[in-house]
Amino acid sequence: MPNTRDQKIQAEAKRLLQDGVVDVVIGFQKGTLPYKMQPCFISRADEVAKLTLNGLCSNNLAVYLNHWPKGEKTAIIVRGCESRAIQTLVLENRHARENLYLIGVPCIGILDLQKIGQQELQPVLAVQEEGDQVRVTFGNGEKLFKRNEALHDACLHCNHPQPLNADVVIDEAGLFEDGSFDKSYLHAFRNLSAKKRNEVFRAEAERCIRCYACREACPMCYCEECFVNHSRPQWIDSTIAPSGQQGWHIIRAFHQTGRCVSCGACERACPMNIKMTYLTDLLNQDMAAEYGFEAGLDAAAAPPFLTLGEDKGKFTGEQEEDHAN
Amino acid sequence: MTQKKPLIVLFQCQYCLASSLDQYWVEQELPENVKRVKVPCSGRIDPLYILNAIQGGADGIMVCGCMPEKCHYKEGNLHARRTLNEFRNFLNTLGYPQERFVFHWMNIDERGVIQPLLASFEERLKRSKDRPRLANRMLNQENG
Incomplete structure (x- = not known):
């Protein structure tokens, strides 16, 4: 049963395809399972009736732009996290913004x-x-x-559910206001003892079956060859040995530092229900505290690790003072 | 009961410890429990190398790099400082104590500092040997 949000999205997609503004619209359609919507690629105006958007659309659509031809005019239906992911990808030259048409939808949250x-x-x-x-x-x-x-935990902790820099925003009320992010769960984690934190991390990582669904679902994981796929030298155990599981989770999260938009697609993709957004959220919190940076908010600001600074006085730990002069 | 000396991995930027005495010491007279990895610049050190050393059985990691404005490649160490420092914080948050992973940003003309630094680092490692660790590759092999 189509609701008004769906109809507005369909009307916009139809207009774009009929007028030749774009070649393809990326959105969601009903999947084969009753509780999952699947991403779809609409290239004909008579197919737009398939398009829908509800709380069951769990993927992050920005992931498809990574291996998408840069020249193709593409419209994509974006919620808050997707628009921030696209902004970060454009900044990293994965796609040209002028070839993208973003249909923004105020986020209604994703059901877990x-x-x-x-x-x-x-x-x-x-x-x-x-x-x-x-x-x-x-x-x-x-x-x-x-x-x-x-709602999914990532949506409950979301700080920016409104789409940013969209070309058109569907006129429907979203579920959240900006800035409702509840950071208390990160503080709670940081306040645990080192042993307890290690236990939490171990307990989560040891369920990992190394399927890399989190990597495939993540819009920021686009390396042609992932570090876990290197066989010579092999940096990380590729089996489900604890060292390999922990290594994968540590480095995967660390590669997202200042780039992760906290969409939670990795967690929703995980077949073992491993919590992992807390890792990237911790790193993002550090980046916000040290460099005042938040991924995807500013179209011109590069992540802290891509920019260089002398950071005078920032890292003066005891080790540096040990031998000063 | 003799106590096993902690295994230390020393990542050395090739422009640090440049005085001939220091260079001779790290090349010829390094204690057996210290493994040296010489890299062209501290900017070459990927967090993956650190993790690999930790999982390979290292008890402590020491990174020697140049002072911010003294990098031979102009900005390699600036990158290293940002990433490795955050990596250290991150490991600390996950329960791997940060006293096991230390930096020494040094001037090119400093000499004779590495020996006391390593000695004091070793002492600190001995004190913190009961703190939590990450899973170790060698343990996997022992347990099958």
Whole structure:
């Protein structure tokens, strides 16, 4: 049943394709599973009726721009995180902004299937969003969830749900206001003892099966050859040995420092439900504290690791004072 | 009971410790528990190398690089300072204590500082040997 948000998106996509403004529109369509929408690529105006956007669209669409021909005129339906990811990718020369047409949609949040689906050991037959509530039909009956409680953690911690720098913004109210980010979970993690923090990290990392779904879902992971795929020298154990699991999570997160837009696509892609946005959020918090930088907000500011500075007086630890003069 | 000396990996920028005495010392007389990795510039040190050393069984990591404005390649060390410092913070947040991973940004004309630095680092490592660690490649091999 199409709602007005879908109709507005479809009308905009139809206009763009008919007028020849773009060659293709990237968006979401109904998938084969009732609780998952799948990304789709619409290139004909008569196909736009497929387009939809709801809380079940869990991918970050910016990931498709990485291996997309730079010259192709592309429209893409963006929420807050996707628009910030695209801004970062454009900054890193992965795509030309003039060839992109961003259809902004104020974010309505993404539902976490684990929160609504896994409490029941029953197949999910349908998910229906009704205002503040989510009606989930299981094999043995229906259940109502509060929408705010069923949202993904990354969406609950989101600071910028409004699309940035979009060419057109669909006129529908989003779910959140900007700046509602709740950082308390990071503070709670930092306040644990070193041993406890290590235990949390170990417990999360040891479930990893090294499928690299997090890498594939991430718009910022676009290296032609990932460091885990090197075989000579092999930097990281490629098996599910603890050293390899921990190494993968540490370096994967570290490569996102100041680049991660906290969309949480990695976590939603993970088949083992490993929490990993806390790693990149910790790093991003450091970047914000030390360099005042937040990924994707400013179209001209490069991440701190791509810029150089003498950082006078910043790193004067005890080791530096040990032998001063 | 004899105590095993902590294994230290020393990443050395080739323009540090440039005086002939220091260079002779690190090349010929380095203690057995110190492994030296000589790199063209501290900017060449990827966090991956550090992690590889830690997982390879190192108890402590020491990075020697040049002072900010003294880099032979002009800005390699500026990059190293930002990334490695954040990497150290990050490992510390994950429970790998930051006293196991130290930097020494030094001037080219400094000489005779590396020996006392290594000695004091070794002492500190002995004191912190019970702190949490990351998983180790060698342990994997022992446990099958």
